[in-house]
Amino acid sequence: xxxxxxxxxxxxxxxxxxxxxxxxxxxxxxxxxxxxxxxxxxxxxxxxxxxxxxxxxxxxxxxxxxxxxxxxxxxxxxxxxxxxxxxxxxxxxxxxxxxxxxxxxxxxxxxxxxxxxxxxxxxxxxxxxxxxxxxxxxxxxx
Amino acid sequence: xxxxxxxxxxxxxxxxxxxxxxxxxxxxxxxxxxxxxxxxxxxxxxxxxxxxxxxxxxxxxxxxxxxxxxxxxxxxxxxxxxxxxxxxxxxxxxxxxxxxxxxxxxxxxxxxxxxxxxxxxxxxxxxxxxxxxxxxxxxxxxxxxxxxxxxxxxxxxxxxxxxxxxxxxxxxxxxxxxxxxxxxxxxxxxxxxxxxxxxxxxxxxxxxxxxxxxxxxxxxxxxxxxxxxxxxxxxxxxxxxxxxxxxxxxxxxxxxxxxxxxxxxxxxxxxxxxxxxxxxxxxxxxxxxxxxxxxxxxxxxxxxxxxxxxxxxxxxxxxxxxxxxxxxxxxxxxxxxxxxxxxxxxxxxxxxxxxxxxxxxxxxxxxxxxxxxxxxxxxxxxxxxxxxxxxxxx
Numbered sequence: 389x390x391x392x393x394x395x396x397x398x399x400x401x402x403x404x405x406x407x408x409x410x411x412x413x414x415x416x417x418x419x420x421x422x423x424x425x426x427x428x429x430x431x432x433x434x435x436x437x438x439x440x441x442x443x444x445x446x447x448x449x450x451x452x453x454x455x456x457x458x459x460x461x462x463x464x465x466x467x468x469x470x471x472x473x474x475x476x477x478x479x480x481x482x483x484x485x486x487x488x489x490x491x492x493x494x495x496x497x498x499x500x501x502x503x504x505x506x507x508x509x510x511x512x513x514x515x516x517x518x519x520x521x522x523x524x525x526x527x528x529x530x
Numbered sequence: 531x532x533x534x535x536x537x538x539x540x541x542x543x544x545x546x547x548x549x550x551x552x553x554x555x556x557x558x559x560x561x562x563x564x565x566x567x568x569x570x571x572x573x574x575x576x577x578x579x580x581x582x583x584x585x586x587x588x589x590x591x592x593x594x595x596x597x598x599x600x601x602x603x604x605x606x607x608x609x610x611x612x613x614x615x616x617x618x619x620x621x622x623x624x625x626x627x628x629x630x631x632x633x634x635x636x637x638x639x640x641x642x643x644x645x646x647x648x649x650x651x652x653x654x655x656x657x658x659x660x661x662x663x664x665x666x667x668x669x670x671x672x673x674x675x676x677x678x679x680x681x682x683x684x685x686x687x688x689x690x691x692x693x694x695x696x697x698x699x700x701x702x703x704x705x706x707x708x709x710x711x712x713x714x715x716x717x718x719x720x721x722x723x724x725x726x727x728x729x730x731x732x733x734x735x736x737x738x739x740x741x742x743x744x745x746x747x748x749x750x751x752x753x754x755x756x757x758x759x760x761x762x763x764x765x766x767x768x769x770x771x772x773x774x775x776x777x778x779x780x781x782x783x784x785x786x787x788x789x790x791x792x793x794x795x796x797x798x799x800x801x802x803x804x805x806x807x808x809x810x811x812x813x814x815x816x817x818x819x820x821x822x823x824x825x826x827x828x829x830x831x832x833x834x835x836x837x838x839x840x841x842x843x844x845x846x847x848x849x850x851x852x853x854x855x856x857x858x859x860x861x862x863x864x865x866x867x868x869x870x871x872x873x874x875x876x877x878x879x880x881x882x883x884x885x886x887x888x889x890x891x892x893x894x895x896x897x898x899x900x901x902x903x904x905x906x907x908x909x910x911x912x913x914x915x916x917x918x919x920x921x922x923x924x
Binding site: 397400401406408421422424425426428445446447448449451452 | 834
């Protein structure tokens with residue numbers, strides 16, 4: 389298998405933002421243990437800005453590293469800015485991912501979108517978020 | 531930092547005496563065994579000697595042993611070669627579902643060529659019931675192939691009992707013994723097999739040297755054609771240094787075998803018991819006693835295998851994982867799924883395989899280092915969080 393970048397290994401060995409947020413404004417859980425990874429992302433939102441993000445992940449090195457990175461990226465961002473974060477941006481921030489692990493960055497994006505969707509729903513607002521439900525098919529492509 | 535290699539099922543280091551035996555055959559004794567001159571004869575004699583030593587390890591006659599390049603080639607050779615050479619008898623093959631892909635894929639190829647296949651399911655501990663083999667054999671059956679020991683979960687199959695059935699029914703029996711030769715006693719007559727695959731690097735021989743035993747009188751179709759080497763069964767100039775190394779590894783294994791089993795079994799059990807005492811929600815895959823003496827295959831719930839593997843790597847402990855994420859195909863082990871291991875648990879599986887150099891201190895080091903890794907990953911796992919919440923609720 390392709391090697392992980394040093395950035396991936398750094399985030400895997402010392403992940404940022406592990407944990408739960410009590411009374412989070414948005415929680416998203418995506419993935420499937422059968423496929424080998426489940427991500428749960430918590431966000432705290434104040435004045436339309438994400439003030440805190442935490443995660444819990446069951447998964448491989450890349451799944452943990454992308455979770456760590458996406459929570460880093462999203463902190464301090466407005467909702468609209470957060471919605472624009474793509475899987476490619478997460479992978480790029482990690483110095484790239486092995487091809488067979490790109491689906492982990494997709495999962496990180498989905499976890500974020502799912503948490504944002506939950507945020508809208510909790511507020512009773514119509515959600516502009518399209519939560520992609522592609523997981524499971526990624527594996528076939530990889 | 532201490533380093534502990536517990537991945538001997540992936541490959542073993544060559545024994546220093548193996549390398550020593552091989553060295554002359556690269557430069558000073560470089561001859562081609564097919565040549566009649568002295569340089570060629572020297573190489574031919576060395577290959578003959580290695581053949582005798584390798585045959586002795588499995589209770590075969592030297593002329594029943596054909597050298598190949600790998601366990602995969604031996605399995606391909608056996609499955610395709612035996613089926614094709616004997617297809618006048620019938621075109622049905624019986625295998626188990628937990629065979630190595632180097633058996634299952636050639637079988638699939640034969641299926642496309644008009645053979646039919648029955649894949650027998652194992653029980654929860656990975657055992658194949660000989661009665662199921664008896665049931666699967668039809669008038670059309672030409673070949674049964676059941677592995678001697680499973681390379682992942684270590685379960686030893688009742689090949690001797692299956693051999694009785696295949697002999698009675700006049701069906702050929704091949705066993706993939708790549709995972710077991712050199713680790714447990716293997717005798718082709720006691721097992722009653724017509725063909726058996728083994729591979730050098732699995733038991734302290736070099737990579738690139740393996741063999742297929744084919745019982746005298748059994749027809750097999752060559753798969754590598756063009757030369758008359760290996761009695762016309764396998765063309766190509768012999769890998770003389772590799773074959774000499776395989777012979778040496780076989781000689782060492784023959785001498786050490788009783789001690790290997792005796793030394794490894796308690797270490798294996800110590801490793802398992804030590805982990806069981808310190809980690810909750812884990813279970814052993816495979817049979818508790820009818821297993822390879824150096825194989826420990828464990829599923830840890832709520833954590834993923836590759837993550838454990840990477841953290842162990844940072845501690846200098848080298849193991850394998852059965853998780854989907856570790857494999858290129860991103861599919862978890864077909865063996866674990868066949869024995870009914872829950873798919874999520876399969877993704878939290880580690881395979882630890884000991885070797886002749888593994889010490890009690892090595893085992894204790896793993897027992898010390900692994901539990902905090904599992905705990906750390908569990909604290910990071912949403913599956914663990916859900917389990918705790920559900921437990922507190924009920």
